[in-house]
Each structure stands twice: as structure tokens, then as C-alpha cells.
Amino acid sequence: MDTTVKTMGKATVITSAELLEHWQGHRGLTRRVIEAFPEKELYEYSLGGMRPFGDMVQELLAIAVPGIRQIAGGQTEALHEQLEQAKTKAGILRLWDEATAELNKYWAQVPDEKFQERILAFGQYEGTVLSTVLYFIDNEIHHRAQGYVYLRTLGIEPPFFWER
């Protein structure tokens, strides 16, 4: 009997530790994109009626730590996108760095088997813990790429996408 075929698609391809490393790699790149924005444009510049990049970053901050804290602790959290400390570029970078450490802390409290459990993130988004975490990461890549277009149209070279 060919056990290779039997187990295809069932074994580990990503561990929890690798998924966290992947996300933190993306978060490091997002930090460099924030840094690339002049302060004024971070909060005021936009295209096509979309939000300024600073607002998108506040969404990312509102999702990452509160989202993982809910997964780790089970308490439903609310989405708070308007933080007083995020109103300056230095403040938003400080919040970003604090979130990096917090994310590591709460991630370590999520047991592997929990990734297949169903949750209602922020009391409204249904999925497994895994699909929820992947969505958080994808959402960050998505909005950061919109920041890339903002930077390009401002004549600013964004950081290389492949550098993590």
C-alpha cells in the first residue's frame, strides 16, 4: 500500500512557529512602508476616495494584537481603530513595535490544536482560528500594497517587497 498517497495533503506544511515568523516578517516590511511616508502624506494623502495609509495602519493595529488576544484568551474584543497615540508617525511606529512584542506574547499562548477551532473574531467574523489568522496577514499585505501605490504616485521608492 502506498502510504505517501494516503497521507498527501494531511501532514504539516506550516507549523505555528513558522506562521508567526511569516507574519512578523510581513510586519517588519509594513513598518518600513510606514517609515517611507512623509508624516503629512501618511495622514492626508489618498487615491480614488480610499483612506490615507495611516488609517489603514490603524486598522492593522486594531486587528493584530486584539485579534490574537481573543484567540489566546477567548474574550471577544471590539475593533478600536482610532487611537490617540496613532495620530503622529512616531506614535504609530511606537504602537507598531509594542504590537510586535505583544503578538509574540499572545501567540505563544495559542496551542497548536486551537488553529482548527471555530471562532467569531471581534464578535462578527466567523471562521477557524487558522482562516482568521491567514485573513489578518492577507489583509495586511493587501493594504500595504495600496500604500506602495500611494508612495509610487508621490515619487517615493517603496521598500523591496521581498525583503522581510
Add this chain to the structure above:
Amino acid sequence: MDTTVKTMGKATVITSAELLEHWQGHRGLTRRVIEAFPEKELYEYSLGGMRPFGDMVQELLAIAVPGIRQIAGGQTEALHEQLEQAKTKAGILRLWDEATAELNKYWAQVPDEKFQERILAFGQYEGTVLSTVLYFIDNEIHHRAQGYVYLRTLGIEPPFFWER
């Protein structure tokens, strides 16, 4: 002894089958973004000196199937981004759908244990099979999000990001 702590971060959080489903979900959304572009703008419209979205889609086509075929078969492939059949919107959508089926076919030939092996994708990008596949997916999310900004500035509502 607490075996929960010992195994933390080591067990499966994503299987190969889930990763393929995740990617194909993204590919379905990218297809709807291609469809949302008027034919002329797909090939001619751009912002900030970037490529038109049609060129980005050709890059995605050049990466997905040839990339997974290399992983499945071991033969190094070259990046061919300029395909004659991709010069019309109907043609690019047909190539997209063919790639969807091919991707499923070659993915099924990649054994789970291969995801940790090191490869040189397209003869030039070093990493594990896993990091390479994640890069392919992230790169698609990144360029698609740039297509979202193009659509918004054209006054066209893009598909919802969360619909897969």
C-alpha cells in the same frame, strides 16, 4: 510533564490541501479583479510609473503553474511573462482558468515532506518549497491590491476582498 508546552509551535496548523484551497480562493478573487477591468485599461492604465494590471497578471501566470511544476517535477523553469494569448482580456481569463486546473494537477504531485526542502525557484530564488509557495501567494495579493487602487481611481468598485 506538560507535553502541551513541549509540542507548541511544532504540530500542523496548515495542511497542504488547506494551503492549496487558500491559494485557489485568492486566485478566484484575482479573476474577479481582472474581470472588473475594462479591456483597454487592463493593458494601458497605470499609476506612478507602475505596470498596467494586465502585465502584473502575466507575471502571476508566469509564476503559478511553472513554479509548482518545478516543485513537483524538479526541472528548473524560466519565467515567461509575455504570452501571445494574454494580449486580450478573454485570452488572459482563459489562461487563468487553465492555470487553475493545472495548479491542482501539479500540486497533487507534491508530497507533504517536500515543503521543507530547499529549492532555487526559476533558477534564481532560494528558499524552502513552503516559503516559495507563500511568496507566490503573497505576491499575488500584493499586485492584486495594486489593481484595486487602479480600479478605485477609475471609478470602478472592486470585488469585496473577503469574498473568496
